[in-house]
Amino acid sequence: MTIKIPVAWLQLARQRIRFLVALAGIAFVAVLMFMQIGFQDALYASATQVQKNLKGDLFLISSQYKSLTSNQSFPRIRLYQALGFDDVESVNSLYVQFAKLKNPVNGRKFPIYVLGFDPSRSIFNLPEVNENLNLLRRPNVVLFDSAARPEFGPIAEKFAQQEPVSVEIFGYNSIIGYKVKVAGLFKLGPSFGVDGNLMISYSTLMRLFQDRSAGYIDIGILTLKPGADRQKVLTMLSAHLPKDVRVLTREGFIDFERNYWSVRTPIGFIFNLMVIMGFVVGVVVVYQILYSNISSHLAEYATLKAMGFKNKYLLGIVFQQAFILAILGYIPGIAISTILYNMAKNATKLPVLMSYDKALIVLISTLLMCLTSAFLSTNKLRVVDPADIF
Structure with missing residues (x-):
């Protein structure tokens, strides 16, 4: 052959x-x-890790919203107005803001992203967070992102070795620190705009950022009743809620964030x-x-x-x-x-x-x-x- x-x-x-x-x-x-x-x-x-890990069917954001790292707040009353619609079963709120975390080893401060919410309800699809909701109900307690960049110091390593870990957080323009205890770890990871994350209760967040008002939130989370038509509810909410908010599906929320980084940056x-x-x-x-x-x-x-x-x-x-x-x-x-x-x-x-x-x-x-x-x-x-x- x-x-x-x-x-x-x-x-x-x-x-x-x-x-x-x-x-x-x-x-x-x-x-x-x-x-x-x-x-x-x-x-x-x-850039879309938070959106992917939020529980909910529809999401409310400000009409001035640009991205998760440069967002705008809107009145919390919009959530309760949405709750008045028959197909909406429950509502939750999420507060997000940058702070500075002091490295416990060298004393240097690095920007960290803070996510505050009511720990009486689970709003994240993150097992580590949901397992520690009871701990977050305590004052001045936080969960630290174990996937954060190393600039924040050996916080995750010390906690894994069962050592008591306390860190100092500063408001972005504040020179006075606020000491909190690390009670658990979770894994979310950094992005091009964020080096690491902290989970805290909204009450602790209000004590940390005293210039913030509990009446203004950053992301509203809507859970619909079983069998509800998500697109129909979205259309109805968009038509009846004031124009200072925008209603999005999870896919729309992710696409909105993705489009910001792809086109507008x-x-x-x-x-x-x-x-x-x-x-x-x-x-x-x-x-x-x-x-x-x-x-x-x-x-x-x-x-x-x-x-x-x-x-x-x-x-x-x-x-x-x-x-x-x-x-x-x-x-x-x-x-x-x-x-x-x-x-x-x-x-x-x-x-x-x-x-x-x-x-x-x-x-x-x-x-x-x-x-x-x-x-x-x-x-x-x-x-x-x-x-x-x-």
């Missing part, structure tokens, strides 16, 4: 150094795209631009590789053309080379990216994770990139005349 080795492979493998350099170039571009997409996805995933624009630039750079790199390969084998292509082979066959060789380069360059690219993802996750505490959708997106992008380069690099091959070569 005779095994036919494709001409495309023979041409690529003939000059091994050039072939390896070409694969390294494509692998680099694949890694570049993986890292851009990975950090972009980490941005959106981390420089970092979202930069990530989108870098993904496009990575693709363009890849097209240029692969174009140079394929064009150089065509130029060095132009006599062979002219010979094949003189023997009667059509342009379709010759172009097919180049597109096969592009496909081979894409696949073989992608394999080390995804392997290196997986290692870099783990390093980035450990260093930043952000959810930089490899997933099937990222792998598929970059694979398709790499194939499209190489095939586009193949199309651009074959102009010379289409018009080659054997008479001019010989």
Whole structure:
């Protein structure tokens, strides 16, 4: 049995150094795209962690709301007005605000995100929080985010070793600290705008932030009665509640936050631009590789053309080379990216994770990139005349 080795492979493998350099170039571009997409996805995933972990069917936010880290409060009475509708079973409120936490080891202060709520009711889908609701009912008690960045000091480690842990919290513009006891841990994690989180009761929050009023909340959480039509209730609430609030589903709340970071912030624009630039750079790199390969084998292509082979066959060789380069360059690219993802996750505490959708997106992008380069690099091959070569 005779095994036919494709001409495309023979041409690529003939000059091994050039072939390896070409694969390294494509692998680099694949890694570049993986890292851009990975950090972009980490941005959106981390920015919407709170929304994903809130219990509820519908959510009230201020009409001036921009994002969770730059939100606006609205009158708490809007919750009770919503409770007056037949399909609304219960309402809860969430207060959010930045504070500064003093590192108990070096005394330095770092911004931390504080989430305050009524601990008599569970509003989070976080087992660690729900298990410690009774502790939060005590005054001056907090739960600390074990996934926070290390700048806050070894708080989680000391608590895990059953050592008593107290920390000092400062209002964002205050020079007077407020001492609280860490009674438990939970895991939420940082984002591009938040380094760590604290859970506290709303009464403790009011003592910490004395300029705040309990009559103004940041997020309203509505739970509907079983069988209620969520979209119908949303439409009804939007029509009858005052225009200083907006009613959203969970998906709408997540999309609203995601859209803010994607469209209305420089970092979202930069990530989108870098993904496009990575693709363009890849097209240029692969174009140079394929064009150089065509130029060095132009006599062979002219010979094949003189023997009667059509342009379709010759172009097919180049597109096969592009496909081979894409696949073989992608394999080390995804392997290196997986290692870099783990390093980035450990260093930043952000959810930089490899997933099937990222792998598929970059694979398709790499194939499209190489095939586009193949199309651009074959102009010379289409018009080659054997008479001019010989």
